[in-house]
Amino acid sequence: MIDIHCHILHGIDDGPVTIEESLLMAKEAVVEGINTIIATPHHRNNKYENKKESISRQVRELNSVLKEENIPLTILPGQETRIFGEILNDYNNGEILTLANTDYLFIEFPSSSVPRYAERLLYEIQMAGLTPIIVHPERNKEIIENPNVLYNLVKNGALTQVxxxxxxxxxxxxxxxxxHQLIIHNLTHFVASDAHNTHNRSFKLNEAFDIIENDIGVDYVYLFTENSDLLIRNENINKELPEQIKRRKILGIF
Known part of the structure; x- marks a missing residue:
């Protein structure tokens, strides 16, 4: 199994502090059935700056330690970049890192809103030959209140990861x-852990896939696991036509 979103590199963001904690995460990942992880430290989120070169170096170092410790896990380089207007300039300057050096690029929104320029920028990213993947849209306040914001972005070519x-x-x-609604309405294309540690932010992938299989359908499990494999091979992923979520707000609860 491949996990395309994980904060396993130590000492650079809000993931593990020490290499020992990174190794604990690696061992837990193997137990979970994960054999490949894309390390995606935060970048440009007003707190952390992790540029392409430094991430690639840390990935090489962690892979070396994993080999020494006989832990059967491969780490690939990635980055979780907060959306900002000059992202393509930084990409062209070698500071922005795609996922596993493919044409897929993680984009993180602020937790409370979707910037007004997002639609235009995601279009420009696609025109540059990259495919943007919006991370954890289900935790964005504006999208929670109005899922059609996400529908419009997906309809115009963006992908998402829950x-x-x-x-x-x-x-x-x-x-x-x-x-669950994002899955049913074809508004997400990947499921990943976004794991930060082994206690309160661990992997949960098997648990999530069991829920998807029981509540929504096993076909979606196959779709998400295959898409992660297609991503690291830099191939076109599987996707269906997105559908709008029609919801009513009842007593402030969705």
């Missing part, structure tokens, strides 16, 4: 419900 813990309910009932 967090396993969201599907399993660890972020609350409303986020769990929206996560």
């Amino acid at each position: 967090t396993a813990a969201s599907i399993a309910g660890y972020f609350g009932k409303s986020i769990k419900k929206l996560s």
Whole structure:
């Protein structure tokens, strides 16, 4: 199994602090059935700056330690970049890192809103030959209140990735419900862990896939696992036509 979103590199963002903690995460990943992880440290989120060169170096170092420790896990380089207007300039200057050096690029929105320029910028990213993947949209306040914001972005070519813990309910009932609706309405294309540690932000991928299989259908499990494999091979992923979510707000709860 491939996990395309994980904060396993130590000492550079809000993931593990030490290499020992990174190794604990690696061992837990193997138990989970994960054999490949894309390391995606935060970048340009007003707190952390992790540029392409430094991430690639840390990935090489962690892979070396994993080999020494006989842990059967491969780490690939990636980055979780907060959306900003000059992202393509930084990409061309060698500071922005795609996922596993493919044409797929993670884009993170602020937790409370979707910037007004997002639609235009995501279009420009696609015109530059990259495919933007919006991370954890189910936890964005504006999208929670109006899922059609996300529908319009997906309709215009953006992809999305939902967090396993969201599907399993660890972020609350409303986020769990929206996560399921995003799957049913073809508004997400990947499920990943966004794991940060082994205690309160661990992988949860098997739990999420069990829920998807039981509540939505096993075909979606195959779709998400295959898409992660297609991504690291830099091939076109599987996707269906997105559908709008029609919802009513009842007593402030969705």
